Amino acid sequence: MSTAAIHGGWRARDPHGAVVPPIYATSAYAHPSHESLKALFARRCEGFAYSRSGNPTTAVLEERIALLEGGIGVIAVASGQAATTIALCALLEPGSHVVASNRLYGGTTEFLDDTLADLAVTSTTVDPWDLDGWEAAIRPETRAVLLESIANPGAELVDLPAIAEIAHRYDVPVVVDSTLASPALYRPGDHGADVIVHSATKYLGGHGTTIAGLIVDTGRFDPHRRPERWQRLTTPNRRFGVTFADDYERGCSGLLSYARAKYVTDFGATLPAASAQQILVGIETLDLRMDRISATAKELASRLHERPGVARVNHPAIPGRRDAAIAARDFPRGTSGVFSVDLAGGEDAAAAFCDALELFTIAVNIGDARSLVCHPATTTHSHLTPEQRAACGVTDGTVRISIGLEDLTDLQADLDRALAAVAALEPPRVVPTADRALADVQGKRQAPAGTEHSERSLHIV
Numbered sequence: 138m139s140t141a142a143i144h145g146g147w148r149a150r151d152p153h154g155a156v157v158p159p160i161y162a163t164s165a166y167a168h169p170s171h172e173s174l175k176a177l178f179a180r181r182c183e184g185f186a187y188s189r190s191g192n193p194t195t196a197v198l199e200e201r202i203a204l205l206e207g208g209i210g211v212i213a214v215a216s217g218q219a220a221t222t223i224a225l226c227a228l229l230e231p232g233s234h235v236v237a238s239n240r241l242y243g244g245t246t247e248f249l250d251d252t253l254a255d256l257a258v259t260s261t262t263v264d265p266w267d268l269d270g271w272e273a274a275i276r277p278e279t280r281a282v283l284l285e286s287i288a289n290p291g292a293e294l295v296d297l298p299a300i301a302e303i304a305h306r307y308d309v310p311v312v313v314d315s316t317l318a319s320p321a322l323y324r325p326g327d328h329g330a331d332v333i334v335h336s337a338t339k340y341l342g343g344h345g346t347t348i349a350g351l352i353v354d355t356g357r358f359d360p361h362r363r364p365e366r367w368q369r370l371t372t373p374n375r376r377f378g379v380t381f382a383d384d385y386e387r388g389c390s391g392l393l394s395y396a397r398a399k400y401v402t403d404f405g406a407t408l409p410a411a412s413a414q415q416i417l418v419g420i421e422t423l424d425l426r427m428d429r430i431s432a433t434a435k436e437l438a439s440r441l442h443e444r445p446g447v448a449r450v451n452h453p454a455i456p457g458r459r460d461a462a463i464a465a466r467d468f469p470r471g472t473s474g475v476f477s478v479d480l481a482g483g484e485d486a487a488a489a490f491c492d493a494l495e496l497f498t499i500a501v502n503i504g505d506a507r508s509l510v511c512h513p514a515t516t517t518h519s520h521l522t523p524e525q526r527a528a529c530g531v532t533d534g535t536v537r538i539s540i541g542l543e544d545l546t547d548l549q550a551d552l553d554r555a556l557a558a559v560a561a562l563e564p565p566r567v568v569p570t571a572d573r574a575l576a577d578v579q580g581k582r583q584a585p586a587g588t589e590h591s592e593r594s595l596h597i598v
C-alpha cells in the first residue's frame with residue numbers, strides 16, 4: 138500500500154526526469170499527423186486529444202488509485218459528487234430504480250431524491266442492517282445498490298459481503314462510496330463491490346486544499362451476464378461507433394470507457410491537472426495518516442462517551458454498537474477519523490460546543506490534516522426531511538467531528554473546553570404543558586431551552 142501510494146502510476150516518464158508527476162497544464166495535445174488524431178477519435182489507439190476527457194497528470198492519479206483499490210479502471214473527475222453522479226448515470230436510464238442505504242452523505246440523498254427523480258429514476262432507501270429490506274426493495278428495474286462503507290456522519294459500518302451477495306443474486310451492481318475509509322483502511326472490491334466512488338477531497342488528498350472525485354471499476358461487473366439489460370454497453374453505440382463492453386476482453390473497464398466518453402465529456406466534470414497533482418501528493422502519506430487519525434478518533438470518541446451533556450457518541454468502538462463485529466472483521470486498522478456526538482441540549486448545545494472550540498475549525502469538510510466540526514442538521518444534512526435526518530442518525534444536537542493529525546492531548550483539551558461551555562448553558566427550562574412534554578418524549582425531541590417547566594411536565598421528562 139505505502140509503496141504503491143508513492144510510485145503507482147509514475148515511472149518517471151517525464152522527458153526532463155521530473156521526480157514528482159508534473160502538472161501538465163495544457164488544454165490540447167499536438168499530434169504528428171491528421172491520421173494520428175483521427176485514429177484517437179475513432180478509438181483505434183490510446184492517447185490524449187483534449188484535457189476535458191483526459192490529461193497525463195490525471196492519468197497517473199487514475200493508475201495509482203487502480204493499484205490501491207485493486208480495480209481494472211479508474212476515472213478521476215471534478216468532485217466526489219461528480220463521481221457519484223457519473224457512476225450512477227452510467228448504470229441508470231429513465232425508468233431505472235436505485236436501492237440505497239438510508240445512511241448517506243446528505244448531498245447524495247439530495248441527488249437521489251431531486252435530480253435523479255427529475256430524470257425519471259426512482260429510489261428506495263433501506264436500513265443497511267436490514268438484509269431482508271435490501272432484498273425486498275430490489276425490483277426488476279433496479280440497476281444499482283448504493284451505500285457508504287463507513288457512513289457519514291455516524292461512522293456506521295455495513296456487512297458489504299452480505300449485501301453484495303443479495304444484489305448479485307439479482308445481477309444488480311453494488312456501488313460503494315468509500316470516501317471515509319480510503320483504500321488504506323478498506324478495499325470495497327475485496328468485499329463484493331462492483332463500483333467504488335470516492336470524494337478524494339477528503340482523506341486521499343488529506344490536506345483540505347482540493348476538490349476531486351474518483352470512480353473505480355473493481356472488475357466484478359460483467360454486462361455480458363445480462364446483455365439485454367445493459368444494451369448501452371453490449372451493443373454498438375450509435376454515437377461512438379464502438380461496443381463498450383468489448384473493452385472487458387482487453388482487461389479494461391467498458392463501463393468506465395462509456396462513462397468517460399459520454400458523461401465526463403458531456404457534463405464537463407473534468408478534474409484539473411493541478412488538482413490531480415495535489416491529490417497525488419496527498420496520497421503519498423495516506424497510509425501513515427489513516428493509522429494515526431483512526432487511533433486518535435477512537436480514543437477521543439471513547440473518552441467522550443458518557444461525559445455529562447453527551448447523549449450518545451456514534452463511533453464503532455462505543456459499547457453496544459451493532460457494527461462492532463464488522464469493525465473487528467473488516468477494519469483491522471481502524472475506522473477513520475469521522476464520528477459524531479449527539480449533545481443532549483440540542484442545537485443550542487451544539488452551537489455552544491462548536492463556538493467554544495479553539496483548535497477544531499468549524500467547517501463542512503472531513504479528512505483534513507486539521508480537526509474539523511460541523512452541525513449536520515443545519516449544514517450537510519439541512520435539505521433533508523426530518524425523517525431522512527433521523528434515519529441517518531442526525532439529531533438537532535449532533536456535531537460531526539473529523540479528527541486530524543494534531544496531538545491527542547491538545548484535541549482532548551479543546552473538547553473539554555467545548556463540553557464545559559455546554560455545561561455552562563442555562564439548563565433547559567422548557568416543556569410548557571404535560572401534553573407537550575409527552576409529545577417531545579414520544580417524538581424523541583429535545584425541549585428547547587428558555588421556556589418554563591411546569592411541575593407536571595418536569596415529572597414526565
Ligand SMILES: Cc1ncc(COP(=O)(O)O)c(C=O)c1O
Binds near residue numbers: 216285317338348349
Ligand atoms: C461520503 C461523501 N461522499 C461524497 C461527498 C461529495 O464529495 P465532494 O465534496 O468532493 O463533491 C462527500 C462530501 O462531503 C462525502 O462526505
